[in-house]
Amino acid sequence: MSDFIYQSLPGRVIFGAGKLAETRAEVQRLGIAQALVISTPQQRDLAIQVQALLGDIAVGIYDRAVMHVPVETVADVMRVVDELQVDGCVAIGGGSTVGLAKAIALKTALPIVTIPTTYAGSEMTPVWGMTRDGIKTTGRDISVLPKTVIYDPQLTVSLPAFISGPSGMNAIAHCVEGLYSQNQNPITSLMAEEGIRALRLSLPEVVRHPEDLNARSQALYGAWLAGSVLGSVGMAIHHKLCHTLGGSFNLPHAEVHTVMIPQATWFNRAHAPQAMQAIGRALGVAAQDAAAGLYDLALAINAPVALKDIGMREQDLDKAAEIATTNPYYNPRPVDRAAVRELLERAFQGIRPGE
Numbered sequence: 403m404s405d406f407i408y409q410s411l412p413g414r415v416i417f418g419a420g421k422l423a424e425t426r427a428e429v430q431r432l433g434i435a436q437a438l439v440i441s442t443p444q445q446r447d448l449a450i451q452v453q454a455l456l457g458d459i460a461v462g463i464y465d466r467a468v469m470h471v472p473v474e475t476v477a478d479v480m481r482v483v484d485e486l487q488v489d490g491c492v493a494i495g496g497g498s499t500v501g502l503a504k505a506i507a508l509k510t511a512l513p514i515v516t517i518p519t520t521y522a523g524s525e526m527t528p529v530w531g532m533t534r535d536g537i538k539t540t541g542r543d544i545s546v547l548p549k550t551v552i553y554d555p556q557l558t559v560s561l562p563a564f565i566s567g568p569s570g571m572n573a574i575a576h577c578v579e580g581l582y583s584q585n586q587n588p589i590t591s592l593m594a595e596e597g598i599r600a601l602r603l604s605l606p607e608v609v610r611h612p613e614d615l616n617a618r619s620q621a622l623y624g625a626w627l628a629g630s631v632l633g634s635v636g637m638a639i640h641h642k643l644c645h646t647l648g649g650s651f652n653l654p655h656a657e658v659h660t661v662m663i664p665q666a667t668w669f670n671r672a673h674a675p676q677a678m679q680a681i682g683r684a685l686g687v688a689a690q691d692a693a694a695g696l697y698d699l700a701l702a703i704n705a706p707v708a709l710k711d712i713g714m715r716e717q718d719l720d721k722a723a724e725i726a727t728t729n730p731y732y733n734p735r736p737v738d739r740a741a742v743r744e745l746l747e748r749a750f751q752g753i754r755p756g757e
């Protein structure tokens with residue numbers, strides 16, 4: 403067995419259908435007396451529900467969270483935080499909402515409670531991100547890690563199939579890269595393999611029957627595991643490519659992850675044999691079919707498999723390869739521009755790994 407370092411992160415997780423009802427008790431447990439509830443405009447109804455549960459602890463709702471945390475939104479919410487003398491936040495929604503709460507925590511060190519309604523996993527990580535003039539800066543700071551996360555699968559029932567599928571593949575991507583991460587360790591690898599298994603078993607059911615609470619619970623459990631992996635170990639070429647494609651070419655976050663993860667897995671196949679075995683086991687396929695298994699899963703849940711179908715332009719592939727190979731992250735297979743350009747070409751066309 404190889405040597406390893408495992409650093410666990412603090413945080414409390416409450417998991418189960420109906421656990422939204424525990425929000426007030428959890429917020430009180432943290433000593434929060436003036437809570438701001440945060441959501442996107444689309445999830446305002448959920449924010450109103452949380453406000454009602456919090457009663458006199460809620461001092462307001464901020465429902466203007468948007469994708470990628472623009473600095474203008476952060477400045478706007480900080481005015482509200484100061485004005486209402488907020489001493490803690492409750493964020494209900496996906497990664498965009500959690501991201502805004504993290505930006506508040508970064509500036510104020512106020513505690514956050516998050517109630518995730520997608521499978522993005524941000525709630526389990528100490529990673530923050532903010533966008534200025536179209537450029538997203540990210541960093542790690544333990545003060546942005548939510549103090550409590552309430553996973554209530556009932557809240558994910560309204561997540562449409564076309565968002566649920568890619569969101570689940572986004573979570574799988576955290577698990578896959580965690581398995582060949584530079585600082586992977588036996589604990590995170592257990593979580594990653596189990597996360598892929600839980601999502602592989604549940605996502606087809608979630609997409610077919612979005613109201614199936616059992617499948618929703620299993621998918622959210624997988625997303626929790628995936629977020630924990632993302633929060634604990636470094637990511638590799640897949641995440642670098644997704645940041646490039648999302649950040650510089652404005653492609654949709656979860657869909658980019660969905661298209662790229664089979665291709666990145668294929669790219670690394672000969673350099674991460676143990677990871678391929680774990681992915682294969684979790685998907686129920688042979689190790690050599692790990693990448694194709696991810697591609698087939700995306701197809702089975704009607705998720706995209708080609709960059710050309712999610713807004714990428716062929717003439718931008720060279721530039722994407724250049725950006726993605728400048729200051730590359732660690733990757734088990736050495737990263738060179740020609741090979742990454744080829745990977746991007748396969749992703750653009752949506753070619754099944756191995757064909």
Ligand code: NAD
Nearest residue numbers: 444470496497498499519520522523524527529557560561
């Ligand atoms: P998102 O929060 O924008 O949500 C995606 C879509 O789902 C939105 O249209 C939203 O309105 C809808 N939605 C959310 N909950 C719903 C519900 N219950 N019912 C119906 N619709 C619902 O996006 P996301 O994919 O959750 O997160 C992506 C963002 O999170 C990106 O900005 C990404 O960079 C960030 N992220 C950060 C980290 C981190 O560790 N910092 C990790 C993962 C993702």
